[in-house]
Each structure stands twice: as structure tokens, then as C-alpha cells.
Amino acid sequence: MVRLTTHDPRPTTQTAQATLEITLALISVLLLLLGSLKLFLWVNQRLVQRHQDYENSRVSAGTSFSETQVDETAYPELNIFGK
């Protein structure tokens, strides 16, 4: 952030204001980015796990069809702040 305050008569009041603001802003931005990363990992994990289960149930699928042959209830839930 570039701020020019060359003629500012009260420089002390401005000291670290931008730093404080950017600190708050960066925390929010980082939270959003980390949340997005978590979401991205969750999405990919489900894609991989579903395909793995799909391959594992290949033989049995040749004789019967069930909507729940790939059981997704055991898949991890989206947890942004946890592990």
C-alpha cells in the first residue's frame, strides 16, 4: 500500500494505522484462502475415494445394481477448521 502524507501535520496519529488494517485484512484473506484450500482438498479427496471404491466394487457390480454400491456415508465431511 502506498500512501503519501508528506504534509500531514499529525503524523503520529497515522502511524501503524495501515499496518493494523492490513493485518486485519490479511487475516481475513488468509482465512479465506485456507478455507478454499481445505475445500479444494475435500473435493479432490472425495473424487479419488469414490473412484477407488468404484474400482473395488467392479466385480460385484456385474451382477447387481444398487444406488448405494459406492457408499459415500463414510467419506470425510467438510471441516474447514479441523483436521
Added chain:
Amino acid sequence: MFYSRLTTHDSRLTTLTAQALAELAIFGSILLMLLGVLVNYGLRYNFQQQVIQQAFRKAIAHDPATPESDTNLILKDKYIPDPVNHFGVGSFVPVSASASVTRSYALDAGAESAGELPKLIMQINGQEQTYRTAGFRIEENIDYDLNLIYKYQEIYGGTALDGCKAAEQVCVYSDDGVYTCTEEASYTGNGTCIKGWISLLDGSAINEDLETLKVMTTGTDTDGNTVTEETPVAIKAIRIVDAMAGEIVDYGGALRQCRMITNPAFCKQECEKGKKYGSTKDCNTICDSSMQAPWYCEEGKLDQLFTLESNRYKAMGLQPDFTKDTTISNSLERDEDQAGITTKEKVNYQEATGRKVIYHDGLNPTTGINTGLGNVKTAALSSTAQVTTCAQDPVGCPYGYKITYAGTETAGEKIRTTTW
């Protein structure tokens, strides 16, 4: 570094406060939008993978003993939340996949009964509908000729043809030397052939079949002795598994087929195109054979099949256009008392999707035989999906909103309700 701001001569410092927060508000909304894109893509890929797998599994789970070739289409309207909306209310996106399985050992197998005809099985938001994509069409009084059979093969495909051979004849020599034969009908209608249908897969097979299945003529000579003679077999009727005789007909396919039948020059051109390297097939002789034209090749019949008002794409089956009726209602309650102010906001989002399936009902469902032009009909499919905020019901509503899908057929029967 977000952006620069020049305030060199500004003495009103208050205008400068919260600049970074203002920047965050601007860039934060962009980040939220990016998050929305990520959610959208992520869920879309997940749903897509899910329906692709389900469609293929549904196709492969058919009984391997029956030589069916079914196509399974699954279409689901899936909900994708939008992080930009303060309640996360998003929209419903259609995801679809189709799959069909033909087993390698059944490549040369043809349908022999109505149940074995190829089908299109559509599952749309849980509602399942089945349509046959081919039907039997029977042509009688065939003048058997190998080149004519080759022409039938060229047009309809080898596995789609069965022949009904002539029935046994009983002949008697009378005392005055007159030889009279009683000929039984070989094809008795409704798909019944007295001697059984024989496959007309290829020329050599036809000749072999005809050789082993000669008509036995039994007679009695003047001395009273029984005389049995073999006479050449004749094909009295042909049963065709015709893709244009099904409940869902392809316009382009029907047009091409009719041109092949009625226009020898076009038949030769297509025959030459489809020739394998080194083939000795004589397209001129094959295509010059005269054959019966099916009912849909008669003047104006194809237009009648594809002139339904809404059928502007000249396509049967699930129509590419659909209607969406979206309703969003917001309500805000505000209570003020001594304890403070309480506000309660609710959002209800509802989307009703209407789709149409156009089909032809000229097929007898029991015998699978098509005898001519029937009625072109429309089957309506409707499904309603709803997103409701339910802050008062956290148990059944862990995410702060619940989604219900309800599909109803025209009769009003409730098909499926899912709560997520």
C-alpha cells in the same frame, strides 16, 4: 499491494481511516466469488463423476444371459450453493451421463423377443421411463434371392435379420396322376413362424441353413408307396429389428434408410463407402434388387412422425429444451422490546423443472411388432426442488437450510423426497 492512493495535500485524516478495510471489502468480494467458482467446479465434478459411475454400473448390471443392448441415461438436478449469497442459496444444475454395454460374446446376437429389443432407460430425478429404440417389422411374401438378402443386410445390418422358411408341404399323387400339394402357412402373424426363425447373418450361413433346412415334400406314388422329396427352401417372411420401428426414432437415420431403400444410386454410394479393404462385395448387383419399402418411407409419413408442435428439433426422446420456474421469497421479522432487538430472516428458494419426452406408440408392447404409424405422444416430466432456511430446526437442518426434491408425474404420484 492493493492499490495506491495519493492524498498528498489531504489534511482530513479521518477520510483515510479504514482504507485497508475498504480494499478488503472490494477484494474480499472477488475472493468470495472465486470461492464460489471453486465450490461450483468441485461439486459439479463430484456430481458428474457420480452419475457417470451410476450410469455405467446400471448398464453393466443387466442380466448377462440376455443379449440386450440398453442405453442408460441418468439426469439429476443437483443443488450447488453460492457463497456470495448471504444464506448460501445457489441454484440447481442438471448433471447427466449415459452408458450402454454390449458384451463381446453377444456381438452377433439379435433380439428374438419383445423383451430383448434395445431400450433407452431414462432416470430423471428418480423417475424412470423406458422406451424401446427398435421394434420388429415383418415383411411377408419375400421373393427369396441371395442378393436381396444382402441388400437387407446392407440396410438393416446382419444381426437384425431373421428369415421364416416355408412350411412343410404334403403332396399326394392321385390315381389319375395329378400331383396335389397342401401348403401350410409358414408365417401365421403376430411374429409366429411355424418352422422357427433362422438367422440371416451372412451369405454362407444362409446357404448352410437353407441346405440343412430343406423343405421335405412327402407324397404317395401310384403304387401306394410314400415318397419323400427334398425341395429347395424358400424364405416366406423376414423379421427385421428395425431402429425406425421403435418408440424413439432418429430422424436422420430414418431418412438415410429410406433413401437406401428407394434410391439404388444412393444405396450403391453408401455400400461402396462401407466396403472393407479387399471386399469383393458387388454393390451394383446388391443395390439393384428391388425390395419392399417400409411404411415410414411412404410419402409424408416421416413428416407426420416429426411434426409435433413442440418437436421443433425433429428429435424424439428427451427434448433438449426445458422450462424452469424459479421462486425466491425473502421475509424479515423484527421484534423490538426492552431486552433488545431481534431480527429473523428467512429465504425460500424453489425451482420447478419441466421436461418433455417425445415418443411414438406404434409398437405392440407384447409382441414388439410395429405395424405402421401410431400416435406421436409427449410424456411430461416435472420435478420441484426447494431450499428452505430453517434456523429454528437445527436438528434436521445442520447446515442452516434444507433441500427437498420432489418429482411428480402427470398423475400426481409422489416419486422421491430427499432431505440433505
